Amino acid sequence: MPKVENKESRPVFGGKITGALRVLGNEENPGEGLLSIGNYMALDHSRGAAVYLDALKPHAILICGKRGYGKSYTMGCMLEELALLEPAIKKRLASLIIDTMGIFWTMNHPNTFETQRLKSWDLVPAGLETEIFVPAGKVEAYRKRNIDVKPFSISIRELSGSQWCRIFNIEEVSPLGILLVRAIESLRDKGYAYSFEEIINEVLEDTRADSASKGATENYFRAVNSWGLFSKEGTSLSELVSGGKTTVLDVSTLENENVCAAAVSILAGRLYEARLEARRAYEKKLMGEKVGEEEFPMVWFFIDEAHIFVPAKTESLASGVLINRCLRQGRQPGLSLILATQRPASLHPDVVSQSDLLICHRLTSSDDILALETSRPLYMQESLQAYLKKMGSERGAALIVDDHSESVHLVRIRPRISWHGGGEPSALEPHSEEISEKTAHQLPE
């Protein structure tokens, strides 16, 4: 990775800068742990100096933009760059992406579709070592399509009675809700893992509930069982996340948004706890104490379709942990949160105000622009709308607002080296050159 001491790399749009700008996200970065995300784009749209993001410190990053202008592509570039870091830094970091659209499994394959474009950037197609997890009950369906996946499940006992009520959209004070909460809390009190069968038995044995509520509860849990996301023990965090690893958790088969939010909430809570523990161990090590265990890595937690998990006007099952722990307190334990959305106006306002880096692709809806404008940093000299107008409509172009150097940058995100699975399908046949490139590196059927 080249060392960046580039005096040319000043932001196109000015802003307050002290000395030469080096790396976005950390003014003190010594030229290591850099994510090469693209190049400056001059106002005449010619290519300028390279742009890097800092990966040494934890960050809260919001990526936004209207449909099809590069959000998931940019997240893919960041995942690639984290996977390509120098070994000494890479082993202390881990990437985990919640893939709501089922498009990141393709990262194992080289991007032979854009070989020519990559060449113009001095890049070559390359697949990345990625582990893909899917709900345990869906593993066979993926394997039948020749997609190599691992099973993921959440322990049933991680969810409280009131969380189950949210998942089923049941009022906690209804007869059904009361029965459900009573059964779950009684099982949780026993302190061991339990299955759906044990929940159903607990419900059926409840002497205070009516038979209609019992029957309905039984039906709900039988339906949940068929989603294949829950099990008695659940997948351990260390299986999912470890130093140097890129993990994709594909939740695209889960149709129930509340369940996705519950899964994210549990994972985010566990990541936060694990990092707090790692941080304590690190401090002890600094104080000279012997600490045996391998350190849990600093995690870069990526979430696509973030408006589902941290909505503006209501609370999802994941809102609390994402906002209060990951966003507000995540920096201290070393947890980075990267959220992407098409609809900033539908996001909780704290996401915008707590993000230290905003990567904004094309946006045209006035609601969305206003949502970002409302927490517009004072150092922005023009309105966001004016900046976006200058940026134009090129896919992959992005405005980056960096709270660290208090500056605004116009950047063209680099092409992906690994296969991007989120492109729009076209009714036209691919160009003949693309076909020949593709058949030379055929993707599995």
Ligand SMILES: Nc1ncnc2c1ncn2[C@@H]1O[C@H](COP(=O)(O)OP(=O)(O)OP(=O)(O)O)[C@@H](O)[C@H]1O
């Ligand atoms: N940096 C880039 N360089 C070149 N092409 C890009 C770039 N970013 C995006 N594109 C093109 O735009 C297409 C759409 O990008 P992407 O899939 O990231 O959209 P999105 O913003 O995530 O859309 P959605 O909101 O629908 O998920 C890509 O398939 C690719 O062809």
